[in-house]
Amino acid sequence: MPELPEVEVVRRGLERWVTGRAIGAVTVLHPRSVRRHVPGPEDFAGRLAGRLVTGTHRRGKYLWLTLDSGDALLAHLGMSGQLLVQPPAQAAERHLRVRLPLRAAGAKPAPAAAPAERPAAAPADAVELRFVDQRTFGHLLVDTLVPDDAGRGLPSLIRHIARDPLDPAFDDEAFAAALRRRRTGVKRALLDQSLISGVGNIYADEALWRARLHWTQPTETLDRERVAAVLAAAREVMRAALAEGGTSFDSLYVNVNGESGYFARGLRAYGRRDEPCERCGTPIRREVFMNRSSFSCPTCQPTPDGARF
DNA sequence: CCTCAAACCTGGAAGC
DNA sequence: TGCTTCCAGGTTTGAG
Known part of the structure; x- marks a missing residue:
């Protein structure tokens, strides 16, 4: 059950793999995992396709990736959620819910191909961010950023979430x-x-x-x-x-x-x-x-x- | 605004 | 062995 330290470890682990990379064609395998993205899974994937990840952030147990569109990909791991970085050809995990292919910025998008037809030697800069979640209490969504009390961007859905005790601005x-x-x-x-x-x-x-x-x-x-x-x-x-x-x-x-x-x-x-x-x-x-x-x-x-x- | 509890899920463990 | 029940629990929602 990830609490603040666990989510921060995930954020730090993601940082080098996702920042500066472009998101490809996102696949939502379980709609419940994007249930809080009100416009639905297709809109979710559409807002991510081709976007560049510009940074990783956290408040409390919420984690988000800022995008060059000005929006953010917001994640909550719930009780059993995991964000894994895997080689694209890696076999699907038992409770894999969302696939987010990532490629180095400037690299050409991978040609659309069935998973079985993917080249065995995928480019070293191609990875896949995967949301795996057994109990499906976790979720992902794309949200707009609003200024927090210090003028920094905060996903609008978590405006009511207080700062955490490791935040230097916690009062x-x-x-x-x-x-x-x-x-x-x-x-x-x-x-x-x-x-x-x-x-x-x-x-x-x-x-x-x-x-x-x-x-x-x-x-x-x-x-x-x-x-x-x-x-x-x-x-x-x-x-x-x-x-x-x-x-x-x-x-x-x-x-x-x-x-x-x-x-x-x-x-x-x-x-x-x-x-x-x-x-x-x-x-x-x-x-x-x-x-x-x-x-x-x-x-x-x-x-x-x-x-x- | 404050307080509180139900509801949402799955699968491992424990009980029978 | 197989079935049932318990248990883990963060967040939202709505009642009072």
Whole structure:
């Protein structure tokens, strides 16, 4: 389940393969993967054909490629999405949803040919960007760019997505103030992408374990220092995941080169039910919230008075 | 505006 | 072995 560090690893992996290349004839194999591109799959492919990729960007868990048309190819990996760069002749993956052929700028478009007729020795500069997604919670779409609060281009569909904690322009004070205005539990707030983006179930639990807060801690009780501690913890665990080259556990999640990331050994709370807390030895508990698991230490993270869900 | 929960998916694991 | 149920969960949508 890609969260911010995993998506950033994908972005970095894509950068050298896609920037400066031209997109060829896009094939949408599963319409659900472009369901948020309202004009439909044909329009999606039409807006990409012949366009040059000018850069790679990310906010929270959203990733986008800027195009020379002024638009952007926006991607969200959902729970099981992967963006792979493969040789064009590589066999199709089991859950391949969209094919985006890429060629070096200036190279002639490949002649239209059935896959079986492709030359065995494809030009070295021809690659294929592939969107593979088992559970189809992820999606791709072409969107227009609008200026963000710093005047930079942001896909219009994600205007409501807050900056993420690794963004230098993230405003800690504004976040603390917004949290205190909320009347909810701290974990629900951490998962609210309009307050802070990039934090999912795993990194929320990890940040709360490090900050010694239970997930039901009411947001209005969090003073500036507590919020600073939560943010510092989230940044620490995300940077550690990033430093390990990405990621986590789920074999579904694969980085741009098709290698499974592995950050599971750095997790102190998530997925460790009944295992001893690394600070105090108390067995980690698992509680269900919003139909998903929350892992915490009963001693370091006691359930607060006035718990909010 | 805020809060909250349902719905959207698939396949591996666990239970029977 | 084979069937059923549970579980993973980010985001949008709409009700209250």
